[in-house]
Amino acid sequence: MPEGPELHLASLFVNKVCDGLRFGGKVEKSEVSKNPEVPFSCPEYTISAVSRGKEVKLILTPVADADEVASVIFRFGMSGSFKFTAEDEIPKHAHLRFFTVDVPRKVLCFVDPRRFGTWEYNGTWKPERGPCVMMEYEKFRENVFKHLSDKAFEKPICEVMLNQKYFNGIGNYLRAEILFRLKIPPFMPARAVLESVRNQSQVLNADLPLSKKVKIKKENPDLLQLCNLVPMEVIQLGGKGYDPGHGEDYAAFEQWLQCYFVPGMKSLRDSNGRTIWFQGEPGPLAPKGKGKKVRKQRKSVDIDAKPVKAETNATKRKAAKAKSTTVKKECKEEVMEEGGETAVKRKRAKTTENSMGDSKIISAGERGTHLRSKRKIVDNLEVKISRRLSQQSPVPKTPARKRKAAKLLADDTPTPKPRPRRLKSDVSKQSQNSPKPRTRRK
DNA sequence: CGTCCACGTCTAC
DNA sequence: TAGACCTGGACGG
16 A cells, blocks of 8 residues: 555544544554564553654554653555454454454554564654655655755656655655656656756746746646645545555546556666656666567457567566576576567566557657647557557457467567556446546456 | 566665 | 565466
8 A cells, every 4th residue: 555645545544443442452463573562551542643755653642641642653565554443353464453442342453464564663754754745745845956966866757756765755656647747758867857847946936926826836737746746636536545456446546547557658667676657758867778678468458459479578587587596696688589689688677568569659649749648648559459450350359369369469470568467457447538448456 | 386566665795 | 786575466377
């Protein structure tokens, strides 16, 4: 669950389910967790929560003596969340548990399958982390401008956006969504991008009626504003935000995504090995790397038709990654593409394309039009799809058939096959307004 | 069954 | 700039 919005939603969840409840006794920690014990014990206490960026603080207030408050600060890692259940339904991976006094007892649990999450008893917000992009917007904005000369900003904007010293709360899906909305190439130099934001806002401060300024700002939010607005949209969606596997709410969230993991978008590994999703040009600081390495494509209905040289890549990757320890050093592999071209595969610098693996189509489309983003995407997809169709026989509709078709295609057209991992797509969901081929889990 | 990938930090060469 | 830290789901064979 874990980017800023999920943490904030978690705090809202705690405040909702714990409202009016009395907790008591000891706080239990799982054996397996390496996090510290929480040596708080009290006959009766209440629980409330607040969030800041990617941290949440639980506040434990003794009923008898409200001055004896204690707190626990949580960071969710990749899979942390809070759950509130009956005592006999404590979920797997519940590593910290708070019990109600009243029976049947209920339990507030910190659940974290991967255990990358951490907590600190009576800790503070991590001092290195900047102001919250959602709840401390003005401070956040000032903090960025104030440090623009720092070395940290000599990197691609997409990488700087994951730096919690300046963008506390932004994570991998948010950076993609934000950059996508402004059509900022992810590998543009961060300082240049942000200086431009600063200059623009200064221009705005010039002579214009206040109402006019407000209007302009609202209608043309800049990058930093979007670092606040986009996460706030997720909060407004309600639900749990990014929480794959949990039905209804997740479907709404997935519908909300415009770029991250969306079929038709491109993706690349940034220099830290994180996948950045985007549309259009990657930007000047994009990772080197010879040919465009394609990656997989999710098996999804519409796009599915596209085949490509799946195995070439799959095989390469496997080889490259084989021995984690010994071989890891050798990240570069010379790979002979069937098409006759050689590509250098760097373990973490692969270019990936979605479906068609034909980036030219996208570029051309973009250059030629000023359509709105959504429309663009649709257009691109349509182009791609129609191409595919024209290139081969009618597209089979069942997954099995699709796979077969893809294979056949791959046989004569050795293109690496990208395979993003969203599940099956749902054609029926596509509408003129929300064109994206979305996939959803079953 | 094995491989790849995932919403994020951390610290050790 | 790599690993390390973890579990589990989707896929491919």
